[in-house]
Amino acid sequence: MNQAQFPRPKIVVIGAGFGGMAAVKALAGCDADITLVDRTNHHLFQPLLYQVATAVLSPADIATASRVLLRDQKNAQVLMSEVVGVDADRQRVHLAEGEDLPYDHLVLATGAAYSFFGHDEWAKHTQVLKTLDDALAIRTHLLAAFEQAEQSNDADTVRRLLTFVVIGAGPTGVELAGTIAELARTTLAKDFKHIDPRMARVVLCESGDRVLKAFPEKLSAYAKGALERLGIDVLLDQPVSEIDATGLKVGDLRIDTGNILWCAGTAARPAAGWVGAEAASNGAIKVLPDCSVPGRPEVFAIGDVSRFEDVSAVPLPSLAAVAKQQGAYVGHLLKARIAGAAAPAAFRYNDLGTMAVIGRAHAITHLGRLDLTGFIAWLAWSLVHLMLLVDFRSRLMVYVNWSWAWFTRGRGARLLAAAPVSPAIVARKLPGHP
Known part of the structure; x- marks a missing residue:
């Protein structure tokens, strides 16, 4: 038997978000060739995206190049490209450049976009x-x-x-x-x-x-x-x-x-149509207990692009924790499948609680039976989000910026290269203004 007769399985993961990155990392050491495809070249910590939008943080504080995160994973490569479709029968991913990417196993982690409810x-x-x-x-x-x-x-x-x-x-x-x-x-x-x-x-x-x-x-x-x-x-x-x-x-x-x-409202990105899967009202793919697509055991959908119902038939929420746990689960499942080992039991979400911040030093935290509000909840929120950032540099920079904002009430990312001209600006200006 030689390698040419039995090539290594090809796993394609679409999306470098929480779910996709967790799946790739869980496949470390697997006897397979993994390709992570995303339109961008970075993994984004979306829970802090609003702080970039409001000048608290800079983009580099919450995003890390995908190649850096996977630098030491020898069986994984990163491809910056846009996926425009999937031929599920031929098991090929169609890229915007016109090329096809063959796969033996496919993980859809394409996330969701905002929906305007028909408007x-x-x-x-x-x-x-x-x-x-x-x-x-x-x-x-x-x-x-x-x-x-x-x-x-x-x-x-x-x-x-x-x-x-x-x-x-x-x-x-x-x-x-x-x-x-x-x-x-x-x-x-x-x-x-x-x-x-x-x-x-x-x-x-x-x-x-x-x-x-x-x-x-x-x-x-x-x-x-x-x-x-x-x-x-x-x-x-x-x-x-x-x-x-x-x-x-x-x-x-x-x-x-x-x-x-x-x-x-949000709607899942159009991956359901790519693989001919049944979709929920928001476009999310209805998946089986192992996160696979019905009728296509080689295709998995995780995170916001999937609709996974627990034992009480309640769909899981659109949270980063759900996507990360599903990604890790699918990675371990594929690793076991390729090694010929027993598959893990059905996916089960471990609810670690939910948090939301409301301005400076105000937050709410729901952790099972424990509910926190105010400054204590804000401290818990801050600690959790710092620890979830993917690298030490991000944690350090976010901590420095948060400390600066706390003590000075300032913002570290307020520069404008050129302000757009707004139609709201009329010709009347203040005296002395050009």
């Missing part, structure tokens, strides 16, 4: 937060709004520029709203001569009856109170019905603004 036309008037590019675009937009307001002496223009609306009161929406409010109320408070950034209006809109509905009601109530103490207008039971270039309509209220951040 795709709203996308051009809003900003979303899923990638580093999104975060940098939001950061530029937020900081430029204050710079442009400083140049205008028209009260209506200034009011519109300094009105920020966040749609969706899940963790991302709550964290964004709280951090934008602190940016205006504290960090920028003394930096401008002609405007008072503390007069900025931050609105958090939620179509449901409470914020952070995945948490117990008492924690949701605490979060709402903390948001309101930051000066945020929290609008509950107020669905968005219109969004256009000049603002939006929430319930019966019209809000004029050019700063709309969409943090509402």
Whole structure:
């Protein structure tokens, strides 16, 4: 028997997020050739992405090159490319460059994108937060709004520029709203001569009856109170019905603004159609107890692109912890399969709890029967997120930036190369301005 007659199995993992990276790492030492494919060249720590968007952290603080993370894993290679389809019958992945990537086993970890609930036309008037590019675009937009307001002496223009609306009161929406409010109320408070950034209006809109509905009601109530103490207008039971270039309509209220951040519903990326799998209403692939696609035991779906129901038929939440545990599970399963060993039992999610931060020194934590609020919860949140960062440099830089922000109320990533010209800026300028 020679290697040519029995080539090593080929495993393709699509997506370098929490699930995909966990799967590749779990396959270390496996007698297989692994290819990790992603549109970017980095692994992103998404839970802190909102801090890049609000100038707390720099991109390099929460992202690490995938090649660096897999540098010492001899059976893994990284391919920066966009997947445009899969031929599941021929077991080939189609790349945007026109090439095909053959596989014996395929792991889909493509994540999710934001859904506008059938109103795709709203996308051009809003900003979303899923990638580093999104975060940098939001950061530029937020900081430029204050710079442009400083140049205008028209009260209506200034009011519109300094009105920020966040749609969706899940963790991302709550964290964004709280951090934008602190940016205006504290960090920028003394930096401008002609405007008072503390007069900025931050609105958090939620179509449901409470914020952070995945948490117990008492924690949701605490979060709402903390948001309101930051000066945020929290609008509950107020669905968005219109969004256009000049603002939006929430319930019966019209809000004029050019700063709309969409943090509402999500939909899985279109991997279900690639492999002809049954999809849930949000596009996620319905998977079996071992995370495989029904009828295709060589294909697995993990994280936000999958719908995995526990024994009570409740789908698992869209959390980084779910994706990481599923990725590790699938990696170990494939390792056992290739080695001819017994497969592990069905996947079972170990719920380690959920956390959300609400501005400086305020957070909520739900850990089984233990609920924490306030500064203690914030300390727990900070420690957990520091430890989850993938490398020591990231932990050190985030710690330094958080310490700086804590003691000085400053932000370390506030530079603008060039501010975009906003249609809200009118010709009238302050005396002495060009």
